[in-house]
Amino acid sequence: MAAVLQLSQVTKAYGALRALDGIDISLPDNAYISLLGPSGSGKTILLRVIAGFEAPDGGSILFKGERVEAVPPHRRNIGFVFQNFALFPHLSVAGNIAFGLENRELNPITDSAVVRAKVKDIVALVGLTGLEDRGVAQISGGQRQRVALARTLITEPSLVLLDEPLGALDANLRTRMRAELRAIRERCGVTFLHVTGSETEALAMGDTVLVLDRGRIAQADDADTVYNRPRSAAVARFLNCYNLFEGQLSKDDFVSPVGRFPLQGQKADVRGQPAYAIRYDRISVRPLAAPVTAEEVRIEGTFIADEYSGAAINSFFSLDDGRVIEVESHLSQAAPQTCVPHGRYALVWKRQNALVYA
Amino acid sequence: MAMTAATAEPASADRPARKMPDRTFWLLAPGVIWMVLFLVVPILMMVYVSFWTQTTFAITPTLTIKSWVMFFSSDTYLSALWTTIRIWLIVLAATLIVGYPAALFVGLFVRNKTVQTVLLVLCVIPFWTSFLIRVLAWRPMLGKEGAINLILQGVGLINKPIEVLLFSELSVIIGMTQIYCVFMVGPIAFMMGRIDQSVIEAAQDLGAGFWRIFRTIILPLSMPGVVVGAIFVSVMVLGEFATSAALSGRKVNLLGNIIVTQVGSLKWAFAAVAGVILTILMGIVVAALLRVVDLRKEL
Numbered sequence: 001m002a003a004v005l006q007l008s009q010v011t012k013a014y015g016a017l018r019a020l021d022g023i024d025i026s027l028p029d030n031a032y033i034s035l036l037g038p039s040g041s042g043k044t045i046l047l048r049v050i051a052g053f054e055a056p057d058g059g060s061i062l063f064k065g066e067r068v069e070a071v072p073p074h075r076r077n078i079g080f081v082f083q084n085f086a087l088f089p090h091l092s093v094a095g096n097i098a099f100g101l102e103n104r105e106l107n108p109i110t111d112s113a114v115v116r117a118k119v120k121d122i123v124a125l126v127g128l129t130g131l132e133d134r135g136v137a138q139i140s141g142g143q144r145q146r147v148a149l150a151r152t153l154i155t156e157p158s159l160v161l162l163d164e165p166l167g168a169l170d171a172n173l174r175t176r177m178r179a180e181l182r183a184i185r186e187r188c189g190v191t192f193l194h195v196t197g198s199e200t201e202a203l204a205m206g207d208t209v210l211v212l213d214r215g216r217i218a219q220a221d222d223a224d225t226v227y228n229r230p231r232s233a234a235v236a237r238f239l240n241c242y243n244l245f246e247g248q249l250s251k252d253d254f255v256s257p258v259g260r261f262p263l264q265g266q267k268a269d270v271r272g273q274p275a276y277a278i279r280y281d282r283i284s285v286r287p288l289a290a291p292v293t294a295e296e297v298r299i300e301g302t303f304i305a306d307e308y309s310g311a312a313i314n315s316f317f318s319l320d321d322g323r324v325i326e327v328e329s330h331l332s333q334a335a336p337q338t339c340v341p342h343g344r345y346a347l348v349w350k351r352q353n354a355l356v357y358a
Numbered sequence: 359m360a361m362t363a364a365t366a367e368p369a370s371a372d373r374p375a376r377k378m379p380d381r382t383f384w385l386l387a388p389g390v391i392w393m394v395l396f397l398v399v400p401i402l403m404m405v406y407v408s409f410w411t412q413t414t415f416a417i418t419p420t421l422t423i424k425s426w427v428m429f430f431s432s433d434t435y436l437s438a439l440w441t442t443i444r445i446w447l448i449v450l451a452a453t454l455i456v457g458y459p460a461a462l463f464v465g466l467f468v469r470n471k472t473v474q475t476v477l478l479v480l481c482v483i484p485f486w487t488s489f490l491i492r493v494l495a496w497r498p499m500l501g502k503e504g505a506i507n508l509i510l511q512g513v514g515l516i517n518k519p520i521e522v523l524l525f526s527e528l529s530v531i532i533g534m535t536q537i538y539c540v541f542m543v544g545p546i547a548f549m550m551g552r553i554d555q556s557v558i559e560a561a562q563d564l565g566a567g568f569w570r571i572f573r574t575i576i577l578p579l580s581m582p583g584v585v586v587g588a589i590f591v592s593v594m595v596l597g598e599f600a601t602s603a604a605l606s607g608r609k610v611n612l613l614g615n616i617i618v619t620q621v622g623s624l625k626w627a628f629a630a631v632a633g634v635i636l637t638i639l640m641g642i643v644v645a646a647l648l649r650v651v652d653l654r655k656e657l
Contacts, residue, residue, distance in 0.1 A: 104565025
């Protein structure tokens with residue numbers, strides 16, 4: 001697959017803040033890429049640099065093989081779907097969608113019959129048929145989202161940047177639009193770069209998931225790899241499903257403030273903060289007296305509270321140093337240990353399931 | 359006054375028949391009483407007086423259309439009406455030409471709210487001096503031995519003073535444009551400030567160049583500001599008399615000047631005719647401007 005967009009060593013600083021600190025990415029053609037980053041990680045700035053609204057301080061941006069750093073946004077033909085949709089408030093749905101075709105600088109379409117036909121096609125593609133003449137204030141949030149997308153897709157960009165496109169929708173609609181977005185992308189055959197702060201959204205949407213951490217790409221892998229083998233403690237933290245312990249690696253143990261965790265040949269391959277990570281759902285809760293096998297690690301904690309979410313229960317335990325450990329028990333597997341408030345329990349996991357960073 | 363009449367009607371029609379305790383209408387009482395006593399009654403009175411019989415030294419409430427006939431058969435008064443319309447149109451165009459780019463800059467290109475406020479306050483600073491001083495200050499500026507002529511002569515661009523600068527229609531237009539420009543800048547800058555930056559970026563991203571974006575996005579979205587500004591400027595310029603009196607050396611007579619003169623010589627009926635015509639003119643202008651955009655929808 002040819003790369004539609006290649007960034008190498010792209011930097012952008014605001015005063016002392018290095019918003020983008022040497023970004024290297026290569027986006028394949030015809031793919032759904034999600035970019036996960038917590039707020040403040042520079043994800044919106046990265047999109048704005050790619051679209052051309054901000055100039056990078058250094059590095060190169062190759063779009064379809066050509067350098068575009070000096071090309072103004074209206075000549076790049078990179079689509080951008082704004083978080084707040086940024087629809088033209090004085091134009092109808094059809095007027096919004098036709099805007100790019102009629103007003104672009106490079107070969108605008110002046111034949112209104114052609115414009116109408118194209119608008120009709122794209123309106124059908126995104127599922128807005130019948131709403132063409134409505135004002136954009138008279139349609140729902142989900143419909144506005146579709147207008148924003150249709151308006152971009154009609155100009156046939158090779159790359160569409162979506163800045164938290166589902167952030168402005170309510171939870172119900174968000175889940176539905178996920179599938180919809182993927183389907184629309186497949187029908188158009190272009191590359192979507194979808195920026196989000198939600199780890200579930202990033203994992204669910206992306207063929208490839210990029211994780212942005214303090215202005216750098218911390219990981220670029222498929223969703224399964226990112227979820228199961230985050231490359232650094234920071235990535236594991238963004239995924240919001242790992243308990244993390246700081247500490248030091250000694251020969252066969254990881255020394256954390258709550259005790260020594262014996263290892264089982266995990267190689268600590270990534271530089272960065274030393275950390276020991278164990279996924280929420282890899283921990284089991286047992287009575288204090290229950291036996292422990294040789295492959296298992298055991299710590300003790302005091303039960304605080306739990307949270308029922310239908311398919312699973314998330315329980316919270318406080319350790320002796322005050323930190324809180326989260327345990328996720330899937331209800332489909334076995335009835336979980338019922339815990340009494342302020343009771344002490346053993347938290348046990350298999351050595352091999354832990355990830356170690358040093 | 360014409361403006362209140364024109365906007366009050368659609369606003370009340372728009373209000374849905376929400377269930378409100380009838381008592382709340384008393385909140386309107388002070389305003390309604392005030393407006394009836396000091397606006398509606400005087401206007402009706404003015405219309406009535408315009409049909410009274412005017413003799414040189416007295417006025418009697420015998421109805422006649424003599425004053426009206428005199429107004430429309432006198433070249434002086436008809437030319438005053440025409441001058442009023444002409445100066446109004448020129449000043450309106452001038453304030454728009456001067457004000458729009460300034461408002462565009464302040465409202466759209468200055469993204470720092472503090473700087474924006476500072477710039478708008480700068481526009482208003484001339485208003486900290488009195489109207490008369492602002493008007494009269496143009497005399498040492500524009501006069502035959504005024505600053506502009508002295509400077510132009512000093513640098514050798516002209517060898518004798520440009521006389522048309524002061525006591526002419528030009529000086530009235532210059533003075534009025536300066537005084538009323540800020541009323542154009544304010545509303546337009548306000549509308550510009552409300553344009554979401556990302557809407558403009560979206561247009562850019564869809565391939566439109568600056569002028570296209572200006573024509574298709576910025577201009578239509580700022581139109582309500584232009585209309586409100588134009589209403590402010592129009593109402594004030596149409597009723598003007600002081601600037602033309604001070605800067606034209608009595609050569610430019612606007613309807614306002616006619617009214618002042620007639621009242622001064624106690625020709626009440628005649629002043630009333632000019633007043634009614636001026637009020638109707640303002641009403642037509644405001645109604646026409648309000649047709650340009652649906653302000654209720656836009657604001």
